[in-house]
Amino acid sequence: MFTIARLTFLEVFRKKVFLVTLILSMLFxxxxxxxxxxTAQEMVQMKSAGGSNLLIQQMIGNQLLGAxxxxxxxxxxxxxxxxxxxxxxxxxxxxxxxxxxxKPIQRRDIVxxxxxxxxxxxxxxxxFLYTAILLINHHYNPGIFNLSTAVSILLGAVIxxxxxxxxxxxxxxxxxxxxTMTAGILxxxxxxxxxxxxxxxxxGSAISNSTLINIxxxxxxxxxxxxxxxxxxxxxxxxxxxxLAVLSISMGPFGVSAPxxxxxxxxxxxYIFVCVLLxxxxxxxxxx
Amino acid sequence: MLAIETHNLxxxxxxQGGCQGISLAVPRATVFGLLGPNGAGKSTLVKMLVGLLQxxxxxxxxxxxxxxxxxxxxxxxxxxxxxxxxxxLSGEDLLRFHASLFGLSASESAGRIAEVLNMxxxxxxxxxxxxxxxxxxxxxxxxxxxLLPDPELIFLDEPTSALDPIGRKVVRDLIVSLxxxxxxxxxxxxxxxxxxxxxxHIAIIKQGNLLFQGNWRELTNRxxxxxxxxxxxxxxxxLADAVPTEYQVISQTPIIKNTRxxxxxxxxxxxxxxGLIHSLTAANYxxxxxxxxxxxxxxxxxxxxxxxxxxxx
Numbered sequence: 356m357f358t359i360a361r362l363t364f365l366e367v368f369r370k371k372v373f374l375v376t377l378i379l380s381m382l383f384x385x386x387x388x389x390x391x392x393x394t395a396q397e398m399v400q401m402k403s404a405g406g407s408n409l410l411i412q413q414m415i416g417n418q419l420l421g422a423x424x425x426x427x428x429x430x431x432x433x434x435x436x437x438x439x440x441x442x443x444x445x446x447x448x449x450x451x452x453x454x455x456x457x458k459p460i461q462r463r464d465i466v467x468x469x470x471x472x473x474x475x476x477x478x479x480x481x482x483f484l485y486t487a488i489l490l491i492n493h494h495y496n497p498g499i500f501n502l503s504t505a506v507s508i509l510l511g512a513v514i515x516x517x518x519x520x521x522x523x524x525x526x527x528x529x530x531x532x533x534x535t536m537t538a539g540i541l542x543x544x545x546x547x548x549x550x551x552x553x554x555x556x557x558x559g560s561a562i563s564n565s566t567l568i569n570i571x572x573x574x575x576x577x578x579x580x581x582x583x584x585x586x587x588x589x590x591x592x593x594x595x596x597x598x599l600a601v602l603s604i605s606m607g608p609f610g611v612s613a614p615x616x617x618x619x620x621x622x623x624x625x626y627i628f629v630c631v632l633l634x635x636x637x638x639x640x641x642x643x
Numbered sequence: 644m645l646a647i648e649t650h651n652l653x654x655x656x657x658x659q660g661g662c663q664g665i666s667l668a669v670p671r672a673t674v675f676g677l678l679g680p681n682g683a684g685k686s687t688l689v690k691m692l693v694g695l696l697q698x699x700x701x702x703x704x705x706x707x708x709x710x711x712x713x714x715x716x717x718x719x720x721x722x723x724x725x726x727x728x729x730x731x732l733s734g735e736d737l738l739r740f741h742a743s744l745f746g747l748s749a750s751e752s753a754g755r756i757a758e759v760l761n762m763x764x765x766x767x768x769x770x771x772x773x774x775x776x777x778x779x780x781x782x783x784x785x786x787x788x789x790l791l792p793d794p795e796l797i798f799l800d801e802p803t804s805a806l807d808p809i810g811r812k813v814v815r816d817l818i819v820s821l822x823x824x825x826x827x828x829x830x831x832x833x834x835x836x837x838x839x840x841x842x843x844h845i846a847i848i849k850q851g852n853l854l855f856q857g858n859w860r861e862l863t864n865r866x867x868x869x870x871x872x873x874x875x876x877x878x879x880x881x882l883a884d885a886v887p888t889e890y891q892v893i894s895q896t897p898i899i900k901n902t903r904x905x906x907x908x909x910x911x912x913x914x915x916x917x918g919l920i921h922s923l924t925a926a927n928y929x930x931x932x933x934x935x936x937x938x939x940x941x942x943x944x945x946x947x948x949x950x951x952x953x954x955x956x
Contacts, residue, residue, distance in 0.1 A: 450726070453723040454723055458716060458745060
């Protein structure tokens, strides 16, 4: 398993999608920094003109933080899907797996090795992006994390890492029994479903429409990535622990009017576990 | 103990194709050839034996262990037909990766990799990326991967398909050397002329069914013929008297009229050929050439796959 994990980890760095994601991430972080710089200047001007309101400042700060985390989540989701969706299917199609599966190793170890390799790479990249976003925000708006605790920031990192891991585990399931292209399309559709479902749930909460809320909950159960993002934002801004802060993050395109409970985190871990088990079971019986 | 043992091994796809009821016994320390036309089920059989396909029914053992047990492949090498390797790795790194899959320690693999690179003639290219190898070199590095565990049994699926004549000779010599070391080599190949020189035991399958297995040279020994070129000393009619009754003259063709003739004579066995020569020389016929006539592997193969079989010939 360690041999496969090591090779998978190294192989990702050679994929074009990694290079593209790295360039896009750097570009995004630069533009994001520029945007925050301008906003900070505007805030200073507003404050000196006496028009500053603490709640509005906090709201704008949270929106910018939300935007940063949202787009970085999107980038890492892109990397997770593109890098892993062909992890098994493309190697079956090319015949690369023939020389590996015929070795005295369990098929289970091949799946776990690949998952570990991709997972470690995605987790490392996620920590880098998460830290970068938080540091940029802290630099321009030092008060943004006043309501957060070290534990909530750390839990935020874990949730941020869970997002690509959910997509990775699902893409691996599809990769064992579908062709690469089909697996990729299906994974992206499900990711989109999670996003749309998340929006609907937010709107449903805002207008107290239980049908929209239920649609959102069901879509989160099918694809928990968006629910994880909202949980992440609630943790990082400290609104989960401080109900007063909910107001500052409940509005705007990156707002969270109804943060998911901790049960969602448990469900996500269960979701990943089931996906891994499914991948192992399907791959064990797969004819190559 | 047999190297490979299968009982009614079957693999079908939606009830069709694949292999049906294959019962095979491959002795150890042999070069065993698996023959069959395209689509006969040869690759299906090999893939089942190396754990790539799950049998629909039946049983199989490799080196005494059931094929479902990954440990059965501990001392098994496999060169796939459509070989494909991580082309971004160097030849040496690729071998190191595969050695690790075989469970070799770092010190074990270091020595073995050097040996294997030497065996497949790629020592000088060890640091070159596999993606920059020619197709023949890629096939040789694949063979190297298969040789890493010092296998007791090695499956070669079309092992010379990408090789030039020199590369083919290297592989042929390697196969012979492996057999001399007591290894079993299981070859799936269309190149019957190559198999003829290195294989004694073969299996022929057609449409998923096993038609024959065993030592193909024994088939050729059932009817021994010998071609003799001699001088009839101006009287070809006397020839019949010189040939003992247990031999049968099948044909008598003049090469040079009234002097040199080519005789095709059927013998009871290969051991009886010297007796025939002795009788002819005793009758003072000058003999210029004696050639035992045996069926080629290709002829036997064609007879089987065209539904005639040996008995029908």
